[in-house]
Amino acid sequence: MHLSRYFLPILRETPKEAEIVSHRLMLRAGLIRQQAAGIYSWLPLGKRVMANIERIVREEQDRAGAIEILMPTIQPADLWRESGRYDDYGKEMLRIGDRHGRDMLFGPTNEEMVTDIFRTYVSSYRALPLNLYHIQWKFRDEVRPRFGVMRGREFLMKDAYSFDVDDEGARRSYNRMFVAYLRTFSRMGLTAIPMRAETGPIGGQLSHEFLVLAETGESGVYCDANILQLKVPGEDVDYDRDLRPLIEPWTSYYAATEDVHEVERFEREVPAGRQVATRGIEVGQIFNFGTKYSLPMKTTVLGPNGVERPIHGGSYGIGVSRLVGAIIEASHDDAGIVWPDSVAPFAVGLINLKVGDPAVDAAAGGLHDSLTKAGISVLYDDLDQRAGAKFATMDLIGLPWQVIVGPRGIEQGEVEIKRRATGARETLGLDAVMNRLAGERKP
């Protein structure tokens, strides 16, 4: 992609409404544009990052056996009256009337709708377990949206819903999502810790929330240092086997957010040298809520003995748009964003230091073409600007690699290559660049 033909509105100064670092950097690097409190347009660079996050989430959901569907953003109120949540949900729910005076709402979540789909088509225990998910925009009319996309009113969420014939099956489904979540966040370059959580308005008895560690996170986190060393299950994990041994280490060490933190227990259970107090951002939560929705919504299947029984459900959310902010909170420096390879909007930023110089133009243009042909996404800065401005822009938008082509090096047939995260530079021959990048690019 040629920068001269792209749409990348960089801001040199920070808009004053942005208080936290991810919000500032998202506005400055041209990822988002605020349209109203907690409501954002996604500009090209932000859109690409979110698409990468979505892709990883999707791959891990699929791997864990969940099946993708897509439900609408607008829902009829009747379903919510049936579950009893139409009145419970309160002002957070955006209520809309259509032209016929029918009560509609912009979905804040989809338990009711997915249950409706399920009960229409599934009536036998033999079709279970089933886990349906979608990645769709939600709207929750938060009293106080803030922190940019970290707490917007409109946000993109992956929500999965599991259906099982009994509690034992529901726990297996829960465990599959537990492992999938560990893998998902790890692939995005994040350290995420699962923590025992309150179930809140979704209800149920078992729940964990996943906190991404970041110095600038909004919740205080207390945990045992050992949990930070645990190895995340590999992509060969067998989701059909008993996953409890994989999960047990993660749930056995002390880990709590500040609102449920027990100082005495922490002091007693965790040796002084391993007591970690840090901060985190909630990016996912999983629930096992049993029959909370299946009873009022009459969702049953026939068991092996021919007797109808209510299904046991769970729901599993990941804040996709929030993750964009969370990743930046966890990975940035004074100069700007430092994208993990797997979610970066482009793999390579290619800088032409002297636009108009035939030798430099030819070398940079050639690199752009061969990188693109090799399937390596590249943003080619072909603007006639000073070097300082180009470097500042590239550092700000945080692409993993910078390839710098200038007249000095080109005389020797050499370019410079810089790793954004470490600042490490090396000088390579033109031909060597391709091999170097091809080898390093594995997400």
Added chain:
RNA sequence: CGGAGUGUAGCGCAGCCUGGUAGCGCACCUGCUUCGGGAGCAGGGGGCCGCAGGUUCAAAUCCUGCCACUCCGACCA
């Protein structure tokens, strides 16, 4: 929803107290010179001063009401 604050060009701000032709920096356009870490000079375009009402010969400025946005608290992917 309680408390605090801010609305003036795309972004950052001054002007308001003490009413009198709407300004500065960045960004943008034109030209020339520059060019390996945010260039210099010259010229130029862009504003219902958040909205409505009032006071006044005259309102960005004073008064009243409303709206929007931000921050702190209680709630949340």
